[in-house]
Amino acid sequence: xxxxxxxSTQTGTTKATGLAASAGGAxxxxxxxxxxxxxxxxxxxxxxATSSCVAHTITAKAVxxxxxxxxxxxxxxxxxxxxxxxxxxxxxxxxxxMTSASTITTAGSVDNEISTVTIKKGSTDVTDSxxxxxxxxxxxxxxATPTISLTAKTADWTGSAIAANTASASxxxxxxxxxxxxxxxxCTTKTSTSHGASAAGGAPSxxxxxxxxASAAAVSxxxxxANSACxxxxxxxxxxxxxxxxxxxxxTGSAIAANTATVSxxxxxxxxxxxxxxxxxSTQTGTTKATG
Numbered sequence: 034x035x036x037x038x039x040x041s042t043q044t045g046t047t048k049a050t051g052l053a054a055s056a057g058g059a060x061x062x063x064x065x066x067x068x069x070x071x072x073x074x075x076x077x078x079x080x081x082a083t084s085s086c087v088a089h090t091i092t093a094k095a096v097x098x099x100x101x102x103x104x105x106x107x108x109x110x111x112x113x114x115x116x117x118x119x120x121x122x123x124x125x126x127x128x129x130x131m132t133s134a135s136t137i138t139t140a141g142s143v144d145n146e147i148s149t150v151t152i153k154k155g156s157t158d159v160t161d162s163x164x165x166x167x168x169x170x171x172x173x174x175x176x177a178t179p180t181i182s183l184t185a186k187t188a189d190w191t192g193s194a195i196a197a198n199t200a201s202a203s204x205x206x207x208x209x210x211x212x213x214x215x216x217x218x219x220c221t222t223k224t225s226t227s228h229g230a231s232a233a234g235g236a237p238s239x240x241x242x243x244x245x246x247a248s249a250a251a252v253s254x255x256x257x258x259a260n261s262a263c264x265x266x267x268x269x270x271x272x273x274x275x276x277x278x279x280x281x282x283x284x285t286g287s288a289i290a291a292n293t294a295t296v297s298x299x300x301x302x303x304x305x306x307x308x309x310x311x312x313x314x315s316t317q318t319g320t321t322k323a324t325g
Contacts, residue, residue, distance in 0.1 A: 034059055035067040040086035048157050061154070063162040065090045093164045096120060098127060100135070100145040100170035106177035107255045108204045111138045114145055114172060125159060127152045137172050139254035145170035177204050179256045183247045185265040191298050194229065194236040195268055200247035206256040208249035212236070215244045220263035240270045271298050 034044040034057055044051035044060050051060030060066045070084040101116035113136045117129035132146045147167040152160045179202040186198050197212045213234040214224040224230040229238030237243050247261040277294040291306050308318040310325065318325035 034089065035069070035086065038067055038086060038088070040067050040069050048159070052154065052157060052159070060089070060091060061162075062159055063091050063093050091162070093162055094122060095164045095166070097166045097168050098129065098147060098150050099168040100129065100131065100147045102145060102170035102172070104171075104173035104175065106175050106204075107140055107206070108177065109206070109255075111136045112172050112174055114170065117147060117150070119165075121152060122154075122159075122162070125152055125154050135172065137174050140174050140176045141254065142171055142173040145172045176251075176254065177206075177256045179204055179206070179208070179249060179259050181247055181249050181259050181261040183245070183261040183264045185267075186245075187265075187267045187269065189269045189271040189298075190238075190240045190300070191271070192238065192300065194231065194238045195266075196236045197245045197247065197264070197266055200249070200261055202249050202256070202259070204256065206252040208252050208256060211248045211250070213246050213248065214266060215246070215263070216241075218244055218263060218265075220244050220246050237266075237268060240268045242267050271300075273298055273300065273302075275304075 034051065034053065036042045036044055036050055043057040044053040044066060045056050046053060048062055051064065051066055052062045053060055066089040067086050068089040069086055072079070072082045074081040096119045098117050098119040101114040101118070103112060103114045105112060113131065115129060115131055117127055119127055121127060128151050129147050130149045132148045135143065135145045137143045146169045150160065150165050150167065151158060152163055181200055181202055183200040184198050186195075188195050200210050202208055214230065214236055216222045216224060216228065223234035224237050224243060225233055228241060228243070230236060243266040244263050245266040246263055249256070249259050251258040273296045275294055275296050278292050280292050282289055291308075294304050294306070296302055296304070308325065310316045310318055
């Protein structure tokens with residue numbers, strides 16, 4: 034095989050010389066090449082002979098390159114897909130770039146449109162040996178159903194309503210959370226004012242074993258509404274700190290009461306005072322002068 038019509042320069046291994054396997058080999062890429070057929074001598078019959086130099090034309094292969102399609106649930110990141118496929122010649126591979134519009138972030142669908150196509154045989158670009166038709170793919174994002182996580186809470190009584198731990202969503206579309214509180218582990222009976230809640234299903238303030246569900250509202254084109262599992266929410270009876278300041282006052286002839294004690298957290302308990310003669314509060318006062 035040759036590169037010229039006079040059949041003087043043989044094809045070679047470069048693209049410009051036909052991308053043949055070896056010098057004089059059959060060309061691979063598009064172009065007008067030339068060839069001579071040589072017949073060997075046959076003993077006692079015919080002498081060796083060669084044909085004239087004739088054209089050997091390779092035309093471009095028609096191929097449809099189709100952009101990849103993909104669908105997934107919303108996760109907060111853009112969906113792109115640069116894959117593309119087509120029925121290529123032996124040993125060829127294709128890569129594509131997509132248009133800037135071929136991306137989607139929220140729920141919906143867009144065309145995945147090819148901008149450029151490059152076809153190679155090994156490291157050699159043979160795109161011009163093809164007539165390429167581009168076909169679009171489709172990129173689709175669906176509304177995700179998030180997983181709502183909520184950890185159990187245990188706290189001591191404070192006198193105020195005790196809210197659940199903050200819930201989280203995955204994937205996180207920053208939904209609005211609401212919390213509903215229950216008295217049973219199946220989360221069927223809501224709390225009430227008898228549990229210190231401001232309304233049915235509200236956060237309790239009185240000690241007891243409760244349960245809670247965190248509900249995430251739907252976020253348009255991102256995530257659907259979803260609930261957490263029924264989660265433990267326990268309020269323990271608090272052990273308060275009782276504070277009492279020392280007192281010093283003049284004799285009056287009557288019993289002198291201590292300063293008023295304070296309690297934290299303050300549940301307005303009944304406070305009683307017991308008096309002692311020693312700093313370790315082991316010996317109580319009595320009815321004699323020596324004991325008070």
